[in-house]
Amino acid sequence: MQVSHTRAAVSAAFDDANLIAHAGLVPVMRLAERYGLPRLVRENVRLTGTKNGAGASADAKVTGIVGGMAAGADSIDDLDVLRHGAMSAVFEGVRAPSTLGTFLRSFTHGHALQLHAVHRRFLGELAAHTPLLxxxxxxxxxxxxxxxxxxxxxxxxxxxxxxxxxxxxxxxxxxxxxxxxxxxxxxxxxxxxxxxxxxxxxxxxxxxxxxxxxxxxxxxxxxxxxxxxxxxxxxxxxxxxxxxxxxxxxxxxxxxxxxxxxxxxxxxxxxxxxxxxxxxxxxxxxxxxxxxxxxxxx
Incomplete structure (x- = not known):
């Protein structure tokens, strides 16, 4: 007897429209919103002169990337995890991986420093309101x-x-x-x-x-x-x-x-x-x- 398919040709996909694979993201993203992550991105991240509107809605894109990373994404394509199943029922404004990839590729060193400032200030807010340290x-x-x-x-x-x-x-x-x-x-x-x-x-x-x-x-x-x-x-x-x-x-x-x-x-x-x-x-x-x-x- 011989297996009829090679390992590379076999894949598994989560396609049930009524299930949420990462329900733990809900409290994580609520915590991020409560202590100002989207607000800090709007105030500190400015991508001007980018093509195809890559710099628009930076707050939604950054929070989407953070959510995807919290769900285990370690590449741009993996960010599609935010659109699986019934994730759209609990999260709004989720961008496609290609959109997030265009956003990330438009960054320069200066834009990365803007994100560093967001991280530094958000860490202070989080530590002030939670037992983080x-x-x-x-x-x-x-x-x-x-x-x-x-x-x-x-x-x-x-x-x-x-x-x-x-x-x-x-x-x-x-x-x-x-x-x-x-x-x-x-x-x-x-x-x-x-x-x-x-x-x-x-x-x-x-x-x-x-x-x-x-x-x-x-x-x-x-x-x-x-x-x-x-x-x-x-x-x-x-x-x-x-x-x-x-x-x-x-x-x-x-x-x-x-x-x-x-x-x-x-x-x-x-x-x-x-x-x-x-x-x-x-x-x-x-x-x-x-x-x-x-x-x-x-």
Whole structure:
């Protein structure tokens, strides 16, 4: 006996017009509307001069993309999940994936920064009205790192050969905020091309992350943890200065660190005392060459 169809020719589709596959999206999107996600998009995102009306109704398109991602979409085509079954009975103004794709492709770096502003302000609103970061008024951990995301298309913007041989990647900076009683929350993201150095744009990125943490209610001790050897902190040369005993291998990199930059020190709550030192303590993992920099108020 032999199977009559190849695996590639078999597919499954959700086509019942009376069922909702992702009912959990209803409270998620209500929460987004209640705390101003559509309003923030209308106030901060401006796409002018685009073709085919790509910049129209940015609020509806951004919320649609957020809803699709919450439902598991990781590509433009996957955003069609919002139109399956009876989803139209609970959501209005859902755009087709092709429309959302045209919207996303019209973005420039400046438009991406506009979305960053929306995210930062929405995070503050959400943290003020929900227990998103419990205990953030006493202690909060801010983790900053870079990562490589593999891409395959040769025309993919930013996809370049970098650290990994014969592999095209993007090289974004990522930052999360958490407390001893909460899970990490994405605070800021900065997309960069694949061959960008780990420290590229790190000073401004960390300053923005610290400001975002304050907006999210992190008014107590803020503990900054990030790469040291050849990474985010060491390359930026503006974040922390060594004050504690660390292995010689790490000290060679840590010696690159200078006094706290005035912009960063303001975000840390140090005021005008920009020469204050932050402790470089806690732990060292020799295999990964990672150092946790403890930056608290003096």
């Amino acid at each position: 419990p205990g953030s008024g006493e202690k909060a951990f801010i983790d900053v790192d870079s990562t490589h995301k593999r891409v395959y298309g040769r025309t993919k913007q930013g996809g370049e050969y970098g650290r990994f041989k014969d592999i095209r990647t993007l090289h974004p900076l990522l930052a999360t905020i958490c407390t001893p009683a909460s899970r990490p929350v994405i605070a800021t993201v900065r997309m960069r091309r694949g061959k960008a150095a780990d420290s590229r744009g790190a000073p401004k990125f960390i300053s923005e992350t610290l400001a975002t943490a304050v907006e999210a209610g992190c008014t107590g001790m803020r503990i900054l943890r990030s790469f040291c050897r050849g990474g985010v902190c060491a390359g930026s040369g503006q974040i922390v200065q060594v004050e504690s005993q660390v292995p010689q291998e790490c000290r060679e990199s840590a010696d690159l660190l200078l006094d706290i930059d005035p912009v960063c020190s303001a975000g840390l709550g140090l005021g005008d005392r920009g020469k204050e030192l932050a402790d470089l303590t806690d732990f060292v993992e020799k295999d990964l060459w990672r150092v946790a920099g403890i930056c608290d108020q003096r």
